[in-house]
Amino acid sequence: MHRYGTVVILVVLLVVARSMSDVFLTERNLLNVLRQISGTGLMAVGMLFVILTRGIDLSVGSIAALGSVASAILVQQMAPGLAVVATLAIGGAFGLLSGLLVAYLRLPPFVTTLAVMTIARGAALIASGGQPIRMGEAGAFITRFGSGYALGMPQPVLLMLAVFVLAGLVLAFTRFGRMVKAIGSNAEAVRLSGIGVSRYVVSVYVISGVLAAAAGIISSSRTGIGSATVGVGAELDAIAAVVIGGASLMGGRGGAINTFIGVFVLGIIANLMNLASVPGYHQQVFMGVIIIGAMLLQYGSTFFRR
Numbered sequence: 001m002h003r004y005g006t007v008v009i010l011v012v013l014l015v016v017a018r019s020m021s022d023v024f025l026t027e028r029n030l031l032n033v034l035r036q037i038s039g040t041g042l043m044a045v046g047m048l049f050v051i052l053t054r055g056i057d058l059s060v061g062s063i064a065a066l067g068s069v070a071s072a073i074l075v076q077q078m079a080p081g082l083a084v085v086a087t088l089a090i091g092g093a094f095g096l097l098s099g100l101l102v103a104y105l106r107l108p109p110f111v112t113t114l115a116v117m118t119i120a121r122g123a124a125l126i127a128s129g130g131q132p133i134r135m136g137e138a139g140a141f142i143t144r145f146g147s148g149y150a151l152g153m154p155q156p157v158l159l160m161l162a163v164f165v166l167a168g169l170v171l172a173f174t175r176f177g178r179m180v181k182a183i184g185s186n187a188e189a190v191r192l193s194g195i196g197v198s199r200y201v202v203s204v205y206v207i208s209g210v211l212a213a214a215a216g217i218i219s220s221s222r223t224g225i226g227s228a229t230v231g232v233g234a235e236l237d238a239i240a241a242v243v244i245g246g247a248s249l250m251g252g253r254g255g256a257i258n259t260f261i262g263v264f265v266l267g268i269i270a271n272l273m274n275l276a277s278v279p280g281y282h283q284q285v286f287m288g289v290i291i292i293g294a295m296l297l298q299y300g301s302t303f304f305r306r
Contacts, residue, residue: 005246006244006245006246006258006261006262006265007261009244009261009265010261010264010265010268013265013268013269013272014268016272017268017271017272020272020275020276021272021275021276023275024271024272024275029271029275031153031154031157032271033264033267033268033271034153034154034157034160034264034267035154035156035157035222036267036270036271037160037263037264037266037267038154038156038157038159038160038215038218039064039156039215039216039218039219039231039234040215040234040237040238040241040263040266040267041160041163041164041241041260041263042159042160042163042211042212042214042215042218043060043061043064043208043211043212043215043231043234043235043237043238044237044238044241044242044245044259044260044262044263045163045164045167045207045211045256045259046060046095046204046207046208046209046210046211046212046238047060047208047235047238047239047241047242048167048242048245048247048254048255048256048259049167049180049204049207049208050109050204050205050208051184051239051242051247051248051249051251051254052171052180052181052183052184052204052247052251052252052253052254053180053183053184053187053200053201053204053251054183054184054187054249054250054251054252055102055109055201055204055205055251056109056110056113056239056249057095057098057109057113057205057208057235058110058113058114058116058117058235059094059095059098059113059114059116059117059120059209059212059235060208060209060211060212060215060231060234060235060238061117061212061230061231061232061233061234061235061238062116062117062118062119062120062121062124062231062235063091063094063095063120063209063212063213063216063231064212064213064215064216064219064230064231064234065120065121065124065216065227065228065229065230065231065232066090066091066094066120066121066123066124066127066213066216066228067087067088067090067091067212067213067214067215067216067217067220068124068216068217068219068220068226068227068228068230068231069124069127069128069133069216069226069227069228070086070087070090070124070127070213070216070226071083071084071087071135071139071142071216071217071220071221071226072128072133072134072135072139072220072225072226073127073128073133073226074086074087075135075138075139075141075142076135076136076138076139080138080139080141080142081141083142084142084217087213087216087217088210088213088214088217090213091209091210091211091212091213091214091216092206092209092210092213093209094116094119094120094209095205095206095207095208095209095210095212096202096205096206096209097116098112098113098116098205098208098209099201099202099203099204099205099206100202101116102201102205103197103198103199103201103202104198104202117235121228124228125228127228128226128227128228130228132225132226132227133225133226133227134224134225135220135224135225135226136224139220139224142217142220142221143221143222143224145221146218146220146221146222146223146224147221147222156218156221156222159214159218163211164256164257164259164260165256167256168255168256168257171255171256176200176203179195179200180200180204181252181253182252183197183200183201183251183252184248184250184251184252184253185251185252185253186252212231215231215234216230216231219231237266240262240266240291241259241262241263241265241266242254242259242262243262244261244262244265244266244291245258245259245260245261245262245263246258246262247259266287269286269287269290270283270287273286273287
C-alpha cells in the first residue's frame with residue numbers, strides 16, 4: 001500500500017465520481033479541476049522538497065497571498081516580466097529566511113515557518129491596505145496567462161505540469177535530488193560524509209517560497225485582483241496532498257508523480273462535493289474525513305502490524 005496506495009485511492013475516487021455524476025468525466029469539468037488545483041500543485045511541489053528533508057513549511061499560503069498582492073502592485077510600476085520575477089524573488093526571500101533559521105540556527109521548522117507565515121500574511125495586508133488590488137490594463141499580460149490556453153489546456157495547468165515534471169527529474173536524476181532524500185533519511189550520516197547539509201536545507205525552503213509566490217501570481221492572473229486573503233489554509237492542502245501521495249513526514253521518502261496524484265485527489269473530492277451541492281461548511285467536514293480515510297489506506301497496514 002505504501003507503493004500503490006495513492007493510485008488505489010485515485011482509482012476508487014474516479015469510479016465513485018463517475019457513478020455519482022455524468023458530468024465529472026467531461027473534458028470541460030476535468031480541465032476545470034486541473035485549473036483549480038494548479039496553485040495548490042505548485043505549493044505541493046515546494047512542500048514535497050521540504051518534507052523530504054524532514055521539515056515542514058507552514059508559510060506557503062501566506063507567501064502566496066503576498067505573491068498575489070505583490071504582483072498586482074508591481075505590474076503597475078514595471079514591465080510585466082520584471083514584476084513576475086520580482087514577485088518570485090520576494091517569495092524566495094521569505095523561503096530563504098525560513099531556511100537560514102532552520103538550517104543554521106537549528107530552530108524547529110514548525111515554529112519557524114509559523115512565524116514566517118504570520119510575517120508574510122501581515123506584509124500582504126500592509127501592502128494592500130487590507131483591500132483587493134485590481135491589476136487593470138497594466139496587468140493584461142498576467143491575466144491573459146490565467147485565462148489563456150495552449151495545446152488545448154489552460155496555461156496555469158501547463159505550468160503546474162511542467163513544474164511537476166521538472167521536480168520528478170530533479171529528484172530522480174540529479175545530485176541535488178539524491179542529497180535531499182538522503183538528508184531526510186539520515187542527515188547526520190550525510191554531514192559526516194563531508195557534505196554541507198545546511199545549504200541543501202536552505203535551498204528547499206527557497207524553492208518552496210518561490211513556488212508559493214508563483215501560486216499567488218496564478219491566483220491573481222485568474223481574477224485580475226491581488227488579495228491578501230489568498231491561500232488561507234492552503235498550507236494544509238499542500239501538506240495533505242504530499243502525505244496522501246505517500247511521502248513520509250519523517251523525511252526521505254516521496255515523489256513528484258504521487259504528489260501530483262495527491263493534489264488531483266483533493267481536487268476531485270472538492271469537485272465532487274460541488275457537483276453534489278454539498279454546503280460549504282459541510283465540505284470541510286467531509287474533506288477531513290476523506291483525508292483521514294486516505295491516510296488509513298496508506299498507513300493502516302503498518303499500524304496493524306504493530
